[in-house]
Amino acid sequence: MLGVMPICVVSDPRTQPPAHLQRLPIPHLSLSSAAPHMSVKAKVRKKFPLVCPEGDCDYILKTVIQEYEDQQNPPSGFTSINTILFGPLAKDFSETVAEGDLLVLAGFAVGRSPTVKKDGLHPCNLQLAGGDVHVYVYPASTLGPSPNKVSSRTPAVNTEAAKAKYAYVALKDLKAGTIVNVYGVVTFFKQPFRTKGTDYCSTLKITDESDVKLGCSIFSEKLEDHPQIYKTGDIVRLHRVKMQLFNGAVNGMSTLGFSALTFDGTAGSPVTPRTSSRSFHFGDEDRQAVERLRAWAAGQADLPATSAVVLSAVQPRTYFDLTCQLLAKAQMDACCTLLKVWDGTMCADPLLNVSVEQDALEGSLAPTRGRHNLVANVLVYENHVEMARELKPGSYLCIYNLHAVAQSAETPPGGGGAGGAGHLSFQLHRGTAFGRGIRVLPDDSPDLQELKSRLESLENDPSDSSLIEWSTPPESLDMDPENSLTVRTCDHTQERVTLACVKSSTPPRVSHVRVRLRSYQPESLHQALKLHCPNCKVLLDVPDEEAIASRFREALSEAGCCSEPWAFTGHLDSCEPGRQISLHLCRSVEKGTRATFEEMCRMSGVQRSMVPVRSSEGRMTLLDLSAPFLFRGPKRYYGCTQCSQVKHVELDTQAEMEANEGTIAEVLGVQPLQYVFLVKMALEDDTDCLDALLWNDAESFFCVSASDAEASQEQQDCIQQTLDKLCPPGGSLEDHPWLDLCLRSYTVEESGQHMVCHQILNTAVRRTDV
Known part of the structure; x- marks a missing residue:
């Protein structure tokens, strides 16, 4: 008989929970499911740290549990759900329960999950607090033997998992909002790199027989959970990938339970999965899927070729992938590490010798027998330094997107040696653009076997240089x-x-440039929207809604002491230039009533046009130009305080004509202000940097009008997505795309001094890219 404590640890897995508890599968949970006799049976997939926001006893703990599939026909639907525990129960749970434990939960409440769009889990969550909650814990150690454990080098198939059946979706059939399993041929990949948080991120792009390309982003705290991809052409199997819409295209992202298998894409090679998973399902259908993709990829001439090159085939000013052995390394400074590598071939061009102090060099060059043209000096910069520090001399590497640089006789960056004109050095630039990175090759890598064979051949013939086909690496x-x-x-x-x-x-001058966007200001899009008077050229910020509401409240307060009737808001049906304005009061705004700013906003969604007016000496006039002079649906129109000559407004309920904004402004005596964008962009290329304004041509640049952006959140999101594409958040400048711009240079006078300014014009974003 189980105890009645809120958390009860069950040592005997044969012990059953109380008979009165009725099990409810997680996929069947809804907001109306909570009942004292209902329970769920699930395993702990992830347990988050215990938090205490406001005091020693105000504990909160979040965990993710997954339906325990011990039934012959498990229900379909969302099997994983967020579970939130509060108070002392959360603290006890944190100290008692571990990931992998089996739980039976009772006495829970069911609420809406606020993170369903982000994590793709059940749209509800479970909430546990109070004395009615019971948690029965079956520790993972008591549940019998765990699945067969295998190493990352020789993974084995879990016989229990082999009974499972997985459905795979063709890339052409993917839809946003779904979580799917897919197969694909790798056309591009980046090695895992550390994010600003605790995760590593890797990205890849795959295709299949449907010739559709899918980009995927993988996030995980553990490097071994990322796909073990060695080169383009590898085949991957991805489980539980969430499809989401980004920039008009469907992209994949890892979600809870994500797993990956990778296979060599070469036809005829063994179908051996590369994975760090302790158990996985892989059967005849999977083997056939890999072979089918291999055969299809072998016949596709437009698939990216491998960028691997041996040193004997390297040409200056190219980018390539190098499979090599690390002989020695040295730390040049905090941002640069020198790697001395070889691949058994001799470069056709003389190689730069970067000399360092002998005691600073870790490793030995003895295997090269002093033949320095066999040794390539690789300078590794910035974010790759951390990986380089972990490398052990003698290890075998693949260095991706390595740059062959022709050095002059000057001292190379970070080095103390010199080389003659045309000597080659190799640089692994900062960032992860174009797949840049380093991977240590495992013992079972086919490329490693070829490299070892070539190095061993030097024992008999040091000049041997087995050439392989070379091709220029893709830059994007x-x-x-x-x-x-x-x-x-x-x-x-x-x-x-x-x-x-x-x-x-x-200046003045018009120039064409190819640059990258380092940053832009303001970063908040609403601050980039301005009001511009075409008459006096004044440029103003768009009034804050709170300031407008405050002006309306002031007007209401001023009107409270008036004894005469007055009207505050009106519905403009028609007007003609040269006539007094025709104004018809809204049905909801009768004699003596007043409207707040919030009421004006609500009414403008129903009325065609709304003009805020007030009573002044028995006549109606505009409120003032610190507020909009006209409301039309979601759009608001402002007037220039310097150039407007506001007229009195007369009532005329007989008018029938419709009027545009310009006509309304004219009869009101208002000089309308125009919505414009104003963005300062910091541009940079390999030679210099400068700031340029995006202003007059901003609407053409973004393909969105400023007035539409002010009134539409959808249009604002479109512009923000464009800016994120041109200047991706985070990362380095080399991750930013190249931009072709037309620049105008001109001078302005300020405080008696002439300043040179630059403006972007005659340029538009390619709509197929954003």
């Missing part, structure tokens, strides 16, 4: 490096110049 997922995310719409015939040339030239 889909596009040629010369392409950009923007297109110039001008008819100028100038050649493209550098930013250094732009800054050294005398």
Whole structure:
């Protein structure tokens, strides 16, 4: 008989929970499911840290549990659900329960999950607090032998899992909002890199027989949970990938329970999964799926070729992948590490020798027998330094997107040696653009076997250099490096110049440049929206809604002491220039009634046009120009205080004509202000940097009008997505795409001094890219 404590640990797995508890499968849970006799049976998938927001006893703990599939026909639907525990129960749970334990929960409440769109779990959550809650814990150690444990090098198939059946979706049939299993051929990948949080992130792009490409982002705290991809052409099987819409295309993201298998894509090679999972299902149908994709990929000429190159085939100023052995390394400074590597072939160009103090060098160059043209010096920068520090001399590596640089006789970056003109050094630049990174090759890598064979051949013939086919590495997922995310719409015939040339030239001048967007201001989109008077050229911030509401309240307060009747808001049906304005009172705004700003906003959604007016000396006039002079649906129109000559308004209920905003402004005596964008962009190329304004042509650049953006959250989101594409949040500048821009340089006078300014014009974002 089980105890009645809120948390009861059951040592004998044969012990059953109280008979009065009725089990309810997690997929069947709804907001009306909570009842004292209902229970769920689930395993703990993830337990988050205990938090205490406001005091020693105000504990909160979140855990994710998954339906315990001990039934012959388990129910379909959301099997994992967030569970929130409160108070002392949360603290006891944190100290008692571990991931993998089996739970029976009773006395819970069911609420809406606020994170369903983010985590893809059950739309409800379970909430446990108070004396009616009972948690029966069956520790994982008492549930019998765990699944067969296998190493990451020789993974074994779990015989129990082998009974499972998984459905796989073709890439052409993917839909946003679903969690699916997929197979694909890798066309691009990035090694895992550390995010600003606790996770590592890796990205890949896959395709299948439907010729549809899918980008995927994998997040996990453990490196071993990421797909073990060695080169393009590898085949991956991804389980539990959440599909979501981003920039108009469906993309995949890892979710709870994500797992991956990777296979060599070479036809005829063993179908051996690469994974760190302790158990997984892999049967004849999976083997057939891998073989089918191998055969299909072998016949596709447009699939990206491998970028692997041996040193004997390297050409200056190219990017390539190098499979090599690390002989020695040295720390040059905090941001640079030197790796001395070889692959058994001799480079056709002389190699730069970066010399360092002998005591600073870890490892030995003895295997090269002093033949220095066999040894390539690789300078590893910034975010790759952490990985380089962990490398052991003698290990075998694949270095992705390595840059062959022709050095002059000057001292190389971070090095103390020198080389003659045309000597090659190799640099692994910062960032993860184009798949840049380092991977230690496992013992079962096919590339490693080829490398070892080549190195062993040097024992008999040091000049041996087995060449393999070389091809230029892709600079991006889909596009040629010369392409950009923007297109110039001008008819100028100038050649493209550098930013250094732009800054050294005398304005006025129009230039074509190829740059990256380092940053932009303001970062908040609403602050980039301005009001501009085409008459006096004044530029104003869009009034804050609280300021407008405050002005309305002031007007209501002022009207409270008036003895004469007055009307505050009106519905404009028609007007003609040269006549007094025709104003018809709203049905809801009768003699003596007043409207707040909030009421104006509500009424404008129903009425065609709303003009805020007030009583002044027995006549109606506009409220004032610190508030909108006209409301039309979600749009608001403002007037210039300097250029407007506001007229009195007369009632005329006989008018029938419709009027546009310009006509309304004219009869009211208002000079309307125009909505515009104003964004300062920090541009940079390899030679220099400068700030440029995006203003007059901003609407053409974003393909969105400023007035529409002010009234539409959807349009604002569209612009924000564009900016995120041009200047991705986080990461380094080299992760940012190239932009082709038309720049105008001009001078302005400020405080008696002439300043050179730059403006982006005649440029638009490619709509296929955002």
